[in-house]
Amino acid sequence: MIASKFSKHQRLITILLVAITIIGGMVAWSGCGKGQPIEISMPEPVIQEPVSQIYIGGAVTNPGFYSLKAGDSLETLIRVAGGLTGSADLSQLELYIPRAGEEESPQKIDINRAEAWLLEALPGIGEVRAQDILNYRNLNGHFSNINELLKVKGIGTTTYEKIKDLITVADW
Numbered sequence: 001m002i003a004s005k006f007s008k009h010q011r012l013i014t015i016l017l018v019a020i021t022i023i024g025g026m027v028a029w030s031g032c033g034k035g036q037p038i039e040i041s042m043p044e045p046v047i048q049e050p051v052s053q054i055y056i057g058g059a060v061t062n063p064g065f066y067s068l069k070a071g072d073s074l075e076t077l078i079r080v081a082g083g084l085t086g087s088a089d090l091s092q093l094e095l096y097i098p099r100a101g102e103e104e105s106p107q108k109i110d111i112n113r114a115e116a117w118l119l120e121a122l123p124g125i126g127e128v129r130a131q132d133i134l135n136y137r138n139l140n141g142h143f144s145n146i147n148e149l150l151k152v153k154g155i156g157t158t159t160y161e162k163i164k165d166l167i168t169v170a171d172w
Contacts, residue, residue: 055107056081059088063118108168111149112142122166124159143169 054077057063061082068077074093078084109118111133119130129152136152143149146167150160 057107059085061085108166110170111146111167112137112169123162125155125163129154129159145169 053065054068055063055065056077060078061084063081066077066080084090109122111119116127116130116134119125119133120127125133132153132155133149137143140151146164146169147160149155149163149167150157
């Protein structure tokens with residue numbers, strides 16, 4: 001008789017445990033399906049706005065003005081300008097940062113170093129005049145001052161007045 005009571009007791013406990021498990025599962029299942037929807041948000045991509053324009057010239061493949069963004073390095077700027085040419089001398093880098101409120105002056109073209117395409121960018125200097133400047137420089141050596149440009153065939157005072165504030169000569 002003890003064995004049958006024990007068996008009944010075991011059966012009762014087993015039935016209770018199964019019932020609790022089923023009811024608990026149903027409660028848990030019903031709570032998951034009727035809850036608030038889960039919201040997944042992706043952060044907006046950070047778009048770096050250009051901080052400023054910077055001119056890079058000299059021994060780079062594509063001299064000109066490029067956008068400089070926060071965090072850009074000098075190496076990045078050189079790469080954007082097409083990289084260095086074979087004649088680049090990295091021991092002679094110049095960087096000028098204007099003071100607040102200082103007027104920007106245009107980048108001056110060194111008539112002792114400029115190639116024809118750069119000279120052609122000057123007002124009143126086309127392909128023919130640019131070649132005349134190069135020919136004069138090759139025959140007579142470097143310009144000692146910008147006034148010497150008046151000795152170049154085809155460049156008169158009118159053309160000189162247009163470009164005198166846009167040119168310079170490097171110390172040799």
